[in-house]
Amino acid sequence: MPELPEVQTVADYVKPEIMGNYITSVDPIWNKVLDNFDSKDIEGRHKILNVTRRAKFIIIQFENFILAIHLRMTGKLYVLENDSYPKHTSAIFHLEGGKKLIFEDTRKFGRIYRYSDLTEINERHGPEPLSSDFNTDWFVKNMKSKKRNIKALLLDQSFLSGLGNIYVDESLWASGIHPNSISCHIPKQKIILLYKNIRRILQESIEQLGTTFISFTFLNGQSGNYSNELKIFGKQGCSCEKCKNKIIKLKVSGRGTHVCKKCQKVYKS
């Protein structure tokens, strides 16, 4: 599920379902799901003031604290009204009136954090790619000042937040930059092109409610449609839409990586 557009989609879906309601308790079904607090720490009745997103966290805002939910690889968050819950439920938030907010997570990597506010998350994360904090001057300056593998750098949440394996591959392909390029050797004009493509691709994906593989449904049976728009991710063996060259898959920065060697140039010196 979880890169910026998918997390945004989940937050946008959950918000009207729970905002204004009260959380009365949390059941940590998986014993490690509450990362830095205990269910006793939120005993009582807490009004949900807002549901937003920061980086890849879903932020639930209360009067005096926030809960930050990270879906990691397989986390899902949705509202249920009946009494049963699925096999891989990691946590259940009980709401007043009988609704439940279900955190389902097959691989159990997902975590819930309690903070007083966004400070700690902000300290460990780079700018939001769709905000004005992320601009071409900042991007050029910080790409040029680092000697990093470009794919690893774009995946680094402390540099820029929200991108993951799909949108990094898509953005680099759209910009004609090979994932094994070194950040400081990419020409300024290419960095500006990459900037524009990151913003365009994320925005378009949010409009399509994100990318959904397999059959995860979170909007009453709907799911994200951006998978239809993918140009390079998962397209190994297919021919490149721009140049008809065969798309290959390799490993970069420890991750499966999709590339067209003909139209993505390696900037290494």
Add this chain to the structure above:
DNA sequence: CCATGAACCTGGTCGC
């Protein structure tokens, strides 16, 4: 400072 690999988990897929 940077890269790499393992760890955290479960389930799906592919080859034999």
Add this chain to the structure above:
DNA sequence: TGCGACCAGGTTCATG
């Protein structure tokens, strides 16, 4: 059909 190997949209930690 069965089984092992390998893979998966993320992050953190140890090591070189």
